[in-house]
Amino acid sequence: MKYAAYACLLVLLWSSCTSKQRTEINFKEWGNYWFQGKAEISSFQLSQHRYGESRDGQAVLIFVTEDFSRKKQVKLDKPEEAGKDKISVIKMNQTRDFITGIYPYHMMLSTFTPTKEASQGIKFTASVQEWCGQTFTQFNYSGKDSYKGKLYSYFEQEGDQSLSLNGLMEDDLWNLLRINPNQIPLGSAKVIPSLFYQRLSHRDFSTEEAFISIKDISERRSQLEVVYAKGFRELRIDFEKSFPYQIMGWEEVNIRGNGQQEVTTAKRMAIKTTDYWKLNKVEDEYLRQELQLR
Template structure:
């Protein structure tokens, strides 16, 4: 009996295992192209160190947050008002399905590392206290998870309070909101996927060399949209990055990331350190308020690293006083 030719054996093998071979090729192609479907995470979350320099891991994965305090002048009701701002960054595990912080071992395989940014502003307008807070959850591994997953903003003043949230779902942002203001009482709409102004603060801290430059589409910041009572939608923006040459902000080798909205009569400048860890030392935001073109400004006062969530005793108020002075 003559042996079966190698080519015939190979043909029989391919015929018998055709579906398996196609499946293997499809998985290999998806891995090579770094394809994700609806930003579903892999079984094992990607390590931070695998996509960023070691210095990033050393600085951010110490079990502490970076807390920054700023002197603030905020535009509202046609005038500038003095106040305080805080910008807090921390790395944490974030669930991609329910879009909340992972707090159990059972949810770890559904989570990815994000850089959480909390921006708060407190200021007084005449007799009224204003308090605004924005939380942004941006995946650290932008090669796999391209879009910020969630943004939430709340605002309180003597008239009432409001809340707005964006969730990234199936290639768009779902917007929900509640407010004491009649046109914003119950919001539920979607906006096309675009870069968020709110995530730029985190993008600066993660990889400033990859910031978008030129003419792009941006969804304006939720905090300013609330103060101006604007609905969220992508707008044309002109963006550039250049050295900062002024003397108002502290630090060395500073850079200015400049965003201009030609159709919205508004601009934003974020000033940050050009060297790691790229602290944000201040910002300036210009837009009309009651027909007055005003510029809100924040200038860095102090930066500390702290596990502030573990300092809840009355004696810990001394740590707060040290930070705010």
């Protein structure tokens, strides 16, 4: 309870001290796409490296805007009554499903980033379920590049932890890219590696020096690249140059201490814009075929 109250106080202080708006964005065009009451869903053919081998699987990216509570950092039930507590965010849900031998992995990452206010992402969660057990991680923004977090794990060495880190969340880059690539800080930066990476590598949470760049890879596509200075991880996200900057695929290269590279790739299969939360009947299951989802 003390931790929750402390986090809420910090968030309120942060929100009262900053109202700077994002610039160089055509929010009329942006709003016509993102504020139409629908989500963008894209499916990917996944090759996930795990336990020394590449595993075939599927990934899904769901992007949607929501009204969020500054104080509680959750989706508002009654945004029309929230007043200054309301903040518009873009949410990414990323899921990955693959098989390791006899048993399956189910992974989900959620990120929440203000749409119009020039702020870092304000909440990040990741969960991993497999037959050995499950883990859950959550970080909340507490102002001035600072995050407070919790890790719940079934591994004895990790146990349950409280965490404090400063820096830019790697997982925030996906949302910043979708808002506008010009919102991504280029060059050297203090970055907190992806929550998925931390879960699969079991590395201690830390802030690392990384170099962030964007380059053209074809007439219509660009690539966001993140390379960590210590040489343990690289991330590349391919996206369309023009709005709404749709993501076409990505590559993760994790380098072990012995120099072995573990490469994970994802290539887009299909995309659909829909209010999926209303499509929950048996008769709606055919829509999964349009997304080429098993």
